[in-house]
Every structure is written in structure tokens, then in C-alpha cells.
Amino acid sequence: MRRKVAFTLAEVLITLGIIGVVAALTIPALVANHRNKVTETKLKKFYSVMNQAIKLSEVENGDIVNWLPDVIDENSRVFENWYLKYLDKHITSTSKYRDTTNTTHYNVALSDGSGFNAYSPSSTAESGTQRAYFFYCLDFKNCKAESYNGKDTFLFTLCADGRFIASSYCTSLPSRETILQACKNANASKRQACTALIQYDGWEIKKDYPWRK
Structure with missing residues (x-):
């Protein structure tokens, strides 16, 4: 008759303890990686959707530089025409809505749960290169103007030459190191370079990205 082999209570507890330690070490990293992947996917999708909208509009209306006004305000109807x-x-x-400076802001909720707040700069200095700012948020409930922390909210810009880009580098794109340092050292709610860094890296959040989740 064979002797039955069984685990002692101590052995079971030790095994469960080891499993618990491994889970505690690995699960947070897995969750963080998943969140970063969701962020990458949504940013890339938004960039693609907006550029597709421009291309579709150009098919019917001609090159964007010919119909994009200097300031996209409530009267120009450009935002409404794009949206609708x-x-x-x-x-x-x-x-x-209108803010305290009488600038018109547009809040747009997208079908994947994300969204953006958009407005056009009224100053001549800004509108010379930037026609509109888009404050994209992974969750529409967090959308608000002038907020782009590089974690949940990100800045995109419609440039005067018709390009829709990540961040607001409408004139020239700096080196990756310059963008990285700008993303890392900027004010917590003004990290416009962070969107450019993610795009620069092929819409991936690399290990040296300062604000990984």
C-alpha cells in the first residue's frame, strides 16, 4: 500500500505567501503597462481621426490653408463644420461656452469615452503659427482648457499651415533630448512637450517617459 503524500499546513501557508509576494510585485506593473497602452492607443487614434477630418474637408473645400481663418471664433463656423x-x-x-476673456471654447465628447476642449488663440503672436489648441483628455469628464499634464490630458495644435500636430511645435521640432527635458521640467499642468515626446517615439510611452503611470 502506497503512502499518501500531503502538504503540511506550514507548507501551504508558505506557498500562499510566496504567491502573494509575487502578485504584489507584478500586478501593479501589469496594470500600469495596460494603462500606458490604453493611453498610447487613444492618443494615436485621436491624432489619426483629426487628420482624417482635415483630409476629408480638403477634398470638398480645397487646401486647408485657403479656408482656415486667422482666428477660429464662434462666427467662423469652422469648428462646427468640422464637428457636424x-x-x-x-x-x-x-x-x-465663453471664458472670462470672451474666447469661445468647444467641449467635444468622443465615442470611446475621451474628448477635448478646443479654442483659438486670440493674440496675433500666437495665431501667427497656431490656429487652434486641442486639450485632449483620456476621460471626457476631465476635459478643461489649459490642462495638459502628460498623464491624462495632452495638448494638440492645429497650425497655421494646416498641420494637426502633437504639442504646439508648429515652427520646428526640437531634438528628442530637448523635448524630453521640456516634458520633465514643465509645470504640472503645462506639459505640452510630453505629447510631442510620445509621438516622437512612435506613439509609445518609453521607459524614460517622465510621467509613466
Whole structure:
């Protein structure tokens, strides 16, 4: 008759303890990696959707530089025309309001749960190269103007030459090291270079990205 082999209570507890330690060490990293992948996917999708909207509009209206006004305000109807015609299938709701400087802001909720707040700079210095700022948020509930922390909210810009880009580098794109340092050292709510860094790296959040989740 064979002797039955069984684990002692101490052995079971030790095994469970080891499993618990391994889980505690690995699960947070797995969750963080998943969140970073979601961020990468949403940023790349938003960039693609906006550029597709521009291309579709150019098919009907000609080159964007010929119809993009110097200042995109409430009267120009450019935002409304984009929303209703070329971004319609991606949108769940839109609204607009005026801030304390009488600038019109547009809030747009997208079908994947993300969204953006957009407005056009009113100053001549800014509008010479930037036509509109888009404050993209992974969760529409967190959308607000002038917020781009490089974690949940990111800055995109519609340039005067018709390019829709990550960050606001409409004139020239600095080196990766310059962008990295700008992302790392900027004010917590003004990390415009962080969007450029992610795009520079092929829409990936690299290990040296300062604000990994």
C-alpha cells in the first residue's frame, strides 16, 4: 500500500505567501503597462481621426490653408463644420461656452469615452503659427482648457499651415533630448512637450517617459 503524500499546513501557508509576494510585485506593473497602452492607443487614434477630418474637408473645400481663418471664433463656423460633418461619427456630444476673456471654447465628447476642449488663440503672436489648441483628455469628464499634464490630458495644435500636430511645435521640432527635458521640467499642468515626446517615439510611452503611470 502506497503512502499518501500531503502538504503540511506550514507548507501551504508558505506557498500562499510566496504567491502573494509575487502578485504584489507584478500586478501593479501589469496594470500600469495596460494603462500606458490604453493611453498610447487613444492618443494615436485621436491624432489619426483629426487628420482624417482635415483630409476629408480638403477634398470638398480645397487646401486647408485657403479656408482656415486667422482666428477660429464662434462666427467662423469652422469648428462646427468640422464637428457636424467630418467628425460626426466619432462624437457623442458637443457644447460651447465663453471664458472670462470672451474666447469661445468647444467641449467635444468622443465615442470611446475621451474628448477635448478646443479654442483659438486670440493674440496675433500666437495665431501667427497656431490656429487652434486641442486639450485632449483620456476621460471626457476631465476635459478643461489649459490642462495638459502628460498623464491624462495632452495638448494638440492645429497650425497655421494646416498641420494637426502633437504639442504646439508648429515652427520646428526640437531634438528628442530637448523635448524630453521640456516634458520633465514643465509645470504640472503645462506639459505640452510630453505629447510631442510620445509621438516622437512612435506613439509609445518609453521607459524614460517622465510621467509613466
